[in-house]
Amino acid sequence: MTGWTEDGLLKSWRALAKRDGESDWQFVHLTDVGPVAIKAGCHFPGGREALLVSFPGTVLADGGGLPEGKGFDVMPIKDTTQFAGRSAIGLVRRVEGSLDIFAVMAADVLRALDATSAKTPQALAKSLVGRVSEWQAFMARKRRPMSPQSQIGLAGELCFLDRLCDLLGASEAVELWKGPLHAAQDFHIGTGAVEVKSSMAGTAFLARINSLEQLDTELAPLHLAAVRFEEADDGLALPERVAALRARMSEAGVRRALDALLLLSGYDDEHADHYRRRLRIAETRSFAVGPDFPCLRRATTPGPIRKVVYTLDLDALGQPAQPLEEALFSLGMIHHEP
Structure with a gap:
């Protein structure tokens, strides 16, 4: 997975942006990090860009402490066809959220997962929660002039x-x-x-x-x-x-x-x-x-x-x-x- 860039993610999202059928989701597989599967997705209506991370069994089935915040939503994904026997979490750009910042965030999450030393579901879930929490804190921060x-x-x-x-x-x-x-x-x-x-x-x-x-x-x-x-x-x-x-x-x-x-x-x-x-x-x-x-x-x-x-x-x-x-x-x- 090393080498995933913001531009690579943007290309994947552009390819998914045209809705095919009536499904609320369209996905494309990006990579696997140990037992964790990662997909790019678009959520309809609206074609909002998303990063989908799925774990075996019930790890993070209910969101696992992932925070709500600014710029993007965190939502459990219920799709038995795509994620049979797995629990999936979607990081989905909000309508008012910056696509540029969301792409940087998604690429950073990918790199953080890839850099996790222990590739167990629990270690990767902890890494995901920590990184997303940091990003939500950034999104919520009021921007003031630099010192x-x-x-x-x-x-x-x-x-x-x-x-x-x-x-x-x-x-x-x-x-x-x-x-x-x-x-x-x-x-x-x-x-x-x-x-x-x-x-x-x-x-x-x-x-x-x-x-x-x-x-x-x-x-x-x-x-x-x-x-x-x-x-x-x-x-x-x-x-x-x-x-x-x-x-x-x-x-x-x-x-x-x-x-x-x-x-x-x-x-x-x-x-x-x-x-x-x-x-x-x-x-x-x-x-x-x-x-x-x-x-x-x-x-x-x-x-x-x-x-x-x-x-x-x-x-x-x-x-x-x-x-x-x-x-x-x-x-x-x-x-x-x-």
Whole structure:
């Protein structure tokens, strides 16, 4: 199943959108994750897009704690022909719900199920409930303008995404941006990852590390990219950075995916007038996060500690920084040694 994308799901839903007969549902099988079967579907009348997940027996037969919320409905599916001997749950887009966001959500649920280590019905049901609950919480959240620090953080990620577009093309680059999708690191590249941190020139570079997993992961090589901005008349305001990337993504046919990821990052066009500060890059550097890198690690953290957030002073690190190009070389993004 790895490789399912938002565009792939949209193509499946378009193929199902024309009602054939009087049935309330039309389905197409997508994949199996262990004993769990996954289908794309459309619910009529209205042709609302859906993701159907079915379990053997009565696992999740009544919804199993899946929440009601905004943007999409969660409903048990009673169809003895399609799901004989199984219990099926449908995630169905509401009429007022954004199709772009729903496609991102559905693809993320697929990836979360695929990443579940134990492929038992109970483990997969727990993974499904957890992921859907997170999405319902996001849908219910009131959107407010981003804080100044959040704006700087997003600007840094967009700069790195733009660099990946130069190297890979827009359609491949946007698939690597995982931070908005609950991933511990901002970008997953091959077997490795890059976490992007941003700050303003003239201040200490204090990077907020949001979890143990952010810098302690099995993904390798792992790099921490540090972007320092400065205010300047010839810099770009955040909406201008967004517009430039949208133009690149539109040419590649993947603007839908970018817009959904921007919204998940907290960027809403309704708030664009709040984002007038013009920033240009003053400095970029990176750090290889290896065994000697100063960070908290699960192996040396007491077991009862379940969640950790800490601040790392990048200016005080005892190891030298690398040019960003060296990190990109180690990740296979460029093929000539800097």
